[in-house]
Amino acid sequence: MDLKLGHYDKDGIEVVDVEGEIDVYTAPRLRELLIDLVNKKNYQLVVNMEKVEFLDSTGLGVLVGGLKRVRAHDGSLDLVCTQERILKIFRITGLTKVFGIHNSVDEAIAERKADK
Amino acid sequence: MDLKLGHYDKDGIEVVDVEGEIDVYTAPRLRELLIDLVNKKNYQLVVNMEKVEFLDSTGLGVLVGGLKRVRAHDGSLDLVCTQERILKIFRITGLTKVFGIHNSVDEAIAERKADK
């Protein structure tokens, strides 16, 4: 409820669209999706947070958990986020240094490809 | 707060536009406006409720109070309302029989003119 999840392949990278509120109530659904994608051998992920209205520490924990899972397979989890109120919680928790945070899905994919 | 009031003359009838919530908190402002209009000798009123989101018994009381005031000067107070959820409270309180309720400001004015 109040969280919409979608995902699609773009240039061999799996893009996850997240819309709504990621909190203690909805975070389990995002966790399940990330685990499911990794189980299906998608290790290069971009999570598009442009339509996220609310993110709390439970949601952050799920993103960090996803990052650990893809890293265990030498993969990556990049974020797309330009909203100041969402970026603020990444800064408060020091996670801006942990995630690659990009301005658009295209930018995230381009930088990831260049990194290889 | 959360109640916007405007009014204008149309064909000698004063139309009051009400937008937002009319409740115990905001009804006093509508009451003041109606008293003020009557004091300025506007006895033919049409209250446009098309943008009213919420109306409770306090708001209804103010409308009935306005009706009494204009009637004391042989005037009229007609309503414009097509929203089912607002009409419901007029029906519950039996006030659909007390007010002329119209589908548009033009209809309210035309019927009031024809009535004369």
Added chain:
Amino acid sequence: MATVEVAFTPLPAHVRTARLIATAVARRSGVDESVLDEVRLAVGEACSRAVEAHRVYCPQQPIRVALTGDGERFEVVVTDAAPAVEPVPAGAAGTASDTVIDGLAVIAGLADDVRIGAAGPGTSIAMSWKQRIPPA
């Protein structure tokens, strides 16, 4: 135990907060969208009555609202602490020269079931609605 309980000081602005809370809790308890407007209006009426009574008789005392969704019924109980059994006289809260519309009649026209009872020095209004879909 009620699902959510709220206590607030008798200010007209808090009637809006109570309406907002009642609508949110009802929605999350699985009350049908078409019924939410009724819940919002009925809870607002009960809280407006309580606020007016408290302002006259006991402005320092909080008004209490208990919301319970058990999957079959959604119930809201609004309890005031005003010693008056009679309705607040017209004009007591600045409604001078307005017609007093009976909020209880509105509540009775909205809720599936309404019970009014004594609660300590005050009065409680219990309103309930049948739930049409199971809670989320």
Added chain:
Amino acid sequence: MATVEVAFTPLPAHVRTARLIATAVARRSGVDESVLDEVRLAVGEACSRAVEAHRVYCPQQPIRVALTGDGERFEVVVTDAAPAVEPVPAGAAGTASDTVIDGLAVIAGLADDVRIGAAGPGTSIAMSWKQRIPPA
């Protein structure tokens, strides 16, 4: 006396209700729009912690939230009844294999002032913000 007090059962869905209430009461207390997001997030963090602790230790007990706007500061106190002084172990509420991000650190980064104290068997987190405009 707090302006508005809320008590709710420890369900994740009610954390949202608590956030909604805190934002609404803060707005009506005159808290600046730019600060409302901070209030919403901080109250949500405190309530999430409390809900997780209650689910482990005392699922029958309500969590209490008191909101007070005195015109100078807007204060929210979230009180749990969980006997544990230590944080809830990671994974206790189904967060297995996620990194536990410290909600208290988030709260400390958001509120102007945070005080943590013992409250009966449980813990209270008092968060406050300076008010920039007078209450409506």
